[in-house]
Amino acid sequence: MARHNDEYIVKPKRRLFKRAKKLNRSMAGNTMLFVVMIICGLAMVVPLVMVINNCLKPLDELFQFPPRIFVKNPTLENFSDLFTLMNDSWVPFSRYMLNTVIITGGGMIGHVIIASLAAYPLAKHNFPGKKILFSMVVLSMMFSWQVTQTPQYMIISWLHINNTYFALILPACAFGMGLYLMKQFMEQLPDSLMESARLDGANEWKIFWNIVMPNVKPAWLTLAIFQFQQMWGNSGSTFLRDEQLKPLQYALNQIVAGGPARAGAAAAVTFIIAAVPITFFLICQKNVLETMTSSGMKD
Amino acid sequence: MSKNSEKAVSGEMLTAEAIARKTGKLSYRIKKNKASYFMIAPYFILFFFFTILPVIMSIGFSFTYYNMLEMPEFVGWKNYVKLFLEDDIFLTSLKNTLILAIVTGPVSYFMCLLFAWIINEFHGWLRAFLTLIFYAPSICGNAYVVWNLILSGDRYGYLNGFLMKLGLLDEAQVWMKTESYVLPMLIVVQLWLSLGTGFLSFIAGLQTVDKSLYEAAALDGVKNRWQELWYVTLPSMKPQLMFGAVMQITQSFAIADVSLNLAGNPSVNYAGATVVTHLLDYGTVRFEMGYASAIATILFLLMIGSNKLVQKLLGRVGE
Numbered sequence: 376m377a378r379h380n381d382e383y384i385v386k387p388k389r390r391l392f393k394r395a396k397k398l399n400r401s402m403a404g405n406t407m408l409f410v411v412m413i414i415c416g417l418a419m420v421v422p423l424v425m426v427i428n429n430c431l432k433p434l435d436e437l438f439q440f441p442p443r444i445f446v447k448n449p450t451l452e453n454f455s456d457l458f459t460l461m462n463d464s465w466v467p468f469s470r471y472m473l474n475t476v477i478i479t480g481g482g483m484i485g486h487v488i489i490a491s492l493a494a495y496p497l498a499k500h501n502f503p504g505k506k507i508l509f510s511m512v513v514l515s516m517m518f519s520w521q522v523t524q525t526p527q528y529m530i531i532s533w534l535h536i537n538n539t540y541f542a543l544i545l546p547a548c549a550f551g552m553g554l555y556l557m558k559q560f561m562e563q564l565p566d567s568l569m570e571s572a573r574l575d576g577a578n579e580w581k582i583f584w585n586i587v588m589p590n591v592k593p594a595w596l597t598l599a600i601f602q603f604q605q606m607w608g609n610s611g612s613t614f615l616r617d618e619q620l621k622p623l624q625y626a627l628n629q630i631v632a633g634g635p636a637r638a639g640a641a642a643a644v645t646f647i648i649a650a651v652p653i654t655f656f657l658i659c660q661k662n663v664l665e666t667m668t669s670s671g672m673k674d
Numbered sequence: 675m676s677k678n679s680e681k682a683v684s685g686e687m688l689t690a691e692a693i694a695r696k697t698g699k700l701s702y703r704i705k706k707n708k709a710s711y712f713m714i715a716p717y718f719i720l721f722f723f724f725t726i727l728p729v730i731m732s733i734g735f736s737f738t739y740y741n742m743l744e745m746p747e748f749v750g751w752k753n754y755v756k757l758f759l760e761d762d763i764f765l766t767s768l769k770n771t772l773i774l775a776i777v778t779g780p781v782s783y784f785m786c787l788l789f790a791w792i793i794n795e796f797h798g799w800l801r802a803f804l805t806l807i808f809y810a811p812s813i814c815g816n817a818y819v820v821w822n823l824i825l826s827g828d829r830y831g832y833l834n835g836f837l838m839k840l841g842l843l844d845e846a847q848v849w850m851k852t853e854s855y856v857l858p859m860l861i862v863v864q865l866w867l868s869l870g871t872g873f874l875s876f877i878a879g880l881q882t883v884d885k886s887l888y889e890a891a892a893l894d895g896v897k898n899r900w901q902e903l904w905y906v907t908l909p910s911m912k913p914q915l916m917f918g919a920v921m922q923i924t925q926s927f928a929i930a931d932v933s934l935n936l937a938g939n940p941s942v943n944y945a946g947a948t949v950v951t952h953l954l955d956y957g958t959v960r961f962e963m964g965y966a967s968a969i970a971t972i973l974f975l976l977m978i979g980s981n982k983l984v985q986k987l988l989g990r991v992g993e
Contacts, residue, residue, distance in 0.1 A: 400899060401898070404898070405795070408795065411792065412789075412792050412793075412804070415789065416804065416807055416808070418866075419807055419808055419810075419811060419866065419869075420807050422811070422818070422820050422821065422824065422866065423807075423810060423811065423814070423817075425820050425823065425824070425832070426814075426817055426820050429820070429823070438830055439830070440829055440830055440835065441829075441835040441836075441838070441839050442823075442830055442831070442832045442835040442836075444832070489716045489717045489720065492713045492716060492717065493713060493714040493716070493718065496707075496709075496710035496713045496714055497714065500707060500710040501707075502703065502707035502710045502711065503700055503703050503704055508714065508718060511726065514978070515721070515725050516920055516921075516924065517920055517923075517924055517977055517981040517982075518924060518973070518974050518977040518978060519924050519927070519928035519950075519977065521928055521930065521950045521953060521954070521970070521973070522728075522729065522732065522970045522973050522974045522977070523724070523725060523728035523729060523732065523970075524728075524953075524954075524957065524958075524970075525728075525732065525953070525958075525966045525967060525970060526727070526728035526729075526731035526732050526735070526967070526970075527724055527728050528957075528958075529731070529742065529963070530724070530728065530731075534723075545720055545723075545724065546720070548717075548720050549717060549720035549721040549723075549724050549725060551721075551725070552871070554717060578709070579709040579710070579713070580709070580713075583713070601871070604813045607815055608815040613958065624815075645817050645819060645820060646817075648814070648815040648816060648817050649810075649814035649817035651815075652813045652814065652815060653806070653810050653813060653814060656806070656809070656810075656813060657806060660802055660805065660806065663874060664805075664874065664877060664881075665878070666878075667871075667874045667875045667877070667879075668878040668879065668881065668882050670875045670878065670879075670913075670914060670917050671875070671911070671912070671913020671914045671916065672913050672916035672917045672920070672985075673913055
């Protein structure tokens with residue numbers, strides 16, 4: 376990890392943009408890339424700006440010709456409409472939120488613990504079968520969940536966990552990418568760290584919990600965030616039949632499905648759906664990027 | 675047999691040779707690593723039930739007729755024959771998926787690399803901000819439904835409004851209901867959504883490239899940033915390039931939700947149908963599990979095959 380070495384060197388003054396004095400950097404090239412960045416950045420950000428502006432628009436501005444991106448008379452009406460609709464729902468809205476907390480929380484915590492537990496031996500121990508197990512995990516990242524969706528549905532009904540929280544939590548705990556990222560990150564821990572603990576008589580479980588886990592904090596934050604992104608959008612309608620078990624996402628989709636009359640509330644919903652995962656990422660960006668430095672695949 | 679020999683060994687003095695023989699044995703190595711197996715057990719039990727077993731089942735059921743009520747009935751290659759010879763919608767959706775994958779896969783990969791590379795020239799909060807802007811669309815859940823407003827078929831749609839204001843259009847264009855526009859529009863939206871995990875991996879990877887390599891390269895005659903990129907940066911971040919490729923390829927073959935939400939289901943003349951939407955149709959609506967399994971198996975082979983192929987190609991970068 377080159378970054379750690381840098382810390383002993385006196386840090387140069389932080390700049391927003393490397394000047395042309397850097398090796399092989401011309402001012403013309405910098406300007407060109409800057410322009411490219413502005414244009415592409417704008418293109419990327421416009422739909423998001425629309426999401427933000429739409430949720431603040433009063434109804435007449437939502438249906439305006441010609442359409443405008445920016446809001447003229449911002450109002451929080453859409454959100455109060457949304458709350459009114461929420462209060463009218465058949466199942467209390469707090470219940471949907473609780474379900475979401477249980478499902479995403481369970482999936483996040485379960486995944487981080489189970490995947491880290493499996494990642495430690497894969498990264499640091501040498502046992503028969505290790506290579507083939509890990510290559511299966513890597514292989515599992517090469518196809519998407521839709522491939523396994525249909526048989527998964529059968530397995531879940533055979534296990535009789537259909538229509539319970541477990542139907543969503545258990546498959547989520549075994550996602551391949553989390554284990555992969557965790558294992559790659561743990562591989563960078565120096566072996567001496569564990570060796571000295573072993574000499575002190577600590578067993579592998581203790582080493583895992585007291586030494587390895589505190590040292591891979593960025594990785595478990597990353598796993599939690601990625602897991603959250605995966606689960607946040609899941610309305611759970613395939614596995615959950617009881618209205619009382621369904622997550623927030625499902626209820627929000629129902630509100631949006633109400634048609635043009637609910638355009639305002641729908642705009643508020645879209646904003647909430649987008650804002651939550653983006654905020655989480657914003658808070659943990661540094662940790663995520665630190666974890667991703669070791670994400671590379673060696674063959 | 676092995677027990678006897680073990681007893682014999684323990685009866686004798688343990689010579690160095692005997693110890694070596696004993697520790698080399700598979701059963702001994704498994705026993706010695708008991709803790710490791712206990713640690714990986716919870717994950718791999720779940721992994722078996724929800725990933726490995728489904729893949730095996732999917733391949734197995736693809737040779738049967740199965741509706742989840744009656745016992746599966748073996749039908750041989752019939753599902754596959756039907757898919758490729760009789761099911762026109764499948765062929766359309768396969769064509770669409772291949773077009774989407776061949777366009778969005780490489781383009782999004784290149785975009786990830788390009789933007790990560792440019793972002794790497796920035797520092798401090800500006801870098802963090804740019805990373806967020808480019809990454810945000812991929813994590814904003816189904817907020818891409820905002821594209822419904824942009825591509826809306828009436829004159830309240832942003833694209834229509836914009837083009838009519840510029841005088842390029844006389845009347846509103848029904849974008850997502852016109853067959854020839856569906857795929858290009860899906861490609862645009864998918865590209866907007868595609869700067870995901872691979873992109874982050876590139877950004878992180880670029881930061882780890884050893885700085886002294888650039889100085890050495892400059893002495894060796896590397897003159898500009900493009901040569902630097904090709905001769906120094908890309909070869910040193912090969913592992914990230916591999917990881918990013920896996921992410922982008924898998925994503926580009928799995929396009930479905932965007933199509934369902936923007937083009938509708940079924941879309942106009944199946945212009946937006948993809949292998950995954952076809953799979954969802956048979957797996958979750960018609961409950962023809964055998965047939966759905968055959969579609970899933972083809973998708974599986976497509977994804978794994980193209981991933982392996984690209985891994986091989988990327989293995990040559992910088993050589």
